[in-house]
Amino acid sequence: MSQNQNLADLSAAGVSVWLDDLSRDLIATGGLQEQIDTHSVVGVTTNPAIFQNSISKSDSYAEQVSSLAKAGADVDAALTAITTDDVRNACDVLAPVFAASDGHDGRVSIEVDPRLANKTDETVAQAIELWNLVDRPNLFIKIPATKAGIPAIARVIAEGISVNVTLIFSVERYREVMDAYLDGLDTALRNGHDAAKIESVASFFVSRVDSEVDNRLTAIGTPEALELRGKAGLANARLAYAAYREVFEAETRFPDLQAHGALPQRALWASTGTKNAEYPDTLYVSELVAPNTVNTIPVKTLNAFADHGWVNTESIIGQAAASQEVFDALTAVGVDLADVFVTLETEGVSKFEDAWGDLLAATQTQLDAAQS
Template sequence: MTQNAKLADLSAAGVSVWLDDLSRDMIDSGALRREIDEHSVVGVTTNPAIFQAAIAKSSMYDDQIAALAAQGADVDATLTAITTDDVRSACDVLAAVAVDSDGVDGRVSIEVDPRLAHDTDATVAQAIELSKIVDRSNVLIKIPATKAGLPAITRVLAEGISVNVTLIFSVERYREVMEAFLNGLDAALENGHDVADIVSVASFFVSRVDTEIDKRLDQIGTPEALALRGKAGLANARLAYAAYTEVFDLGVRFPDLKAHGARPQRALWASTGVKNPEYPDTLYVSELVAPDTVNTMPGKTMLAFADHGWVNTESIVGRDEESRGVFDALSRVGIDLGDVFALLETEGVTKFVDAWDELLTATAAQLTSAKA
């Protein structure tokens, strides 16, 4: 198969292309394999909303749900079985990518139950359980970057489990995530784990930042405010990458861990689908190009980039001062950035809980029907 030239160029610029989607249809039909062969896909991310959409739209899960119903499985056990089976199968499809990249890529993410986002102990317990059930070295366990999630990240990494930290909206929280990561690697070493086998990414959300801040700028309505629309998300991500280089390229803690084979926790650009039709539909891909990063894209965004995306290799590096200027300007026109980021985290958890609750309700109905 021939790789799409635009996505191949993105990969050559140091951006790992991950698909933000998964379903049993995609795995069984060979569509995921084709994404690898034709669109430079080297990883997959999932979340409760993705599973909710996949299971609701397909009849491919009906037989498994019926079999689980016959065994007396409850709804939580049923969803665990369904989702971990899909992730395990996707891990197998990406196994060769994991080997070829020395484990850096070829990763498939599965998220802990979003209802546990504010419960550290329960998050740790389920993260360990999910890792054991999937039983693949290229799985990533997703843990939200809530206050309760931060110590959970450290404790799960300390068990030698690779982690995808999700729902990061602010650079301040991102710094706390990197600290939790370093603490986790220190603990993993103390526990006798080979830190070279531990891989982690930090999922920094982009488009949702613009959506919320643009709404507030529209409400302010001054020319100065309106001129800042569509600038916050990219500025925020650029400052996050500057923090990444500060910690992993210039920091004092990481070199000791690197000497033991540790890898940096790569920045992953999430929420890269453009919500505002006035903006280019590949904005959060083309303008977030930097070495050692990941961009996880919904299928629609990936196809758009394959068709007409561009690779701007000057989109991040060296633009720290410009990005801080955007934040200063936002503050001057009356945007409370702290309030924005707190709201986005709360909404992010709520959206995933709502999607999971919908999935629980639908699956419970199918179990009841199967038992009848």
């Protein structure tokens, strides 16, 4: 099988294509391997909503649920067993990619319980537990970039564990994330860990920013405000990439760590499926192309890009000043960007908690049925 040319071009431009989806059926049917073979997929991300969708809509989990029920597992233990099994198996599928990329890609992400988003110690404990349960070197532990998550990130990195930092919305919070990564590397080196084996990505959410800002612009309703719709998400991501380059290419702290084998914490574009039908369906892929980045792409968007996507290699580099002008214009028409980012983080945690709650309820129903 040959690779789709559009996605091959995206990869050649320095963007690692990760699939924002996982299910037991996708693994068992060879669908994940097919995405690797034909769509340049070199990684997988999961989140509570993805697991909720896959587990609640498939019969593939029935046998395991029955075994867990007979063993007396409670719902939390059952869900941990189910999700870690899927992620472990996906890690095995991607192991050749991991080896071929020298550990750079071939990664699969699993998220800590979203109910722990505001609990530092508990997040650290579960991150270590998940790392040990999955027991694969190409695993990423996802930790949200909440205020409680920032110190957790540093502590988990210090344990030599690779981390995917999720739910980043503002450049200010992103700078805290990068600092936490560097702090964690400092401690990891002192603890005797090999820095070259610690990978991290910072997941910067894109389309949700446009959704929130566009709603506010529509409410303001002036011609100047309406003209800015659809511009905030890309501008925010481009400013984030400028911050990434500043920290990992220009500042003095990282080179000292790099001399010990440390790797940059790559910027990852998340929430890249368009939510507004008026926008091109490949907008957040075509317009976020830069070296050493990752784009986690939902299946629908991945297929759209394979069909008609194009690679704009000038979409990020050199766009920081223009992106700041967009932010200045948003502020000028009355958009409170600080409030936008607080709202998005709060809603992001809440949405994942709701999805996890639905998943727990569905799993409990299956456990009860298996015991009856």
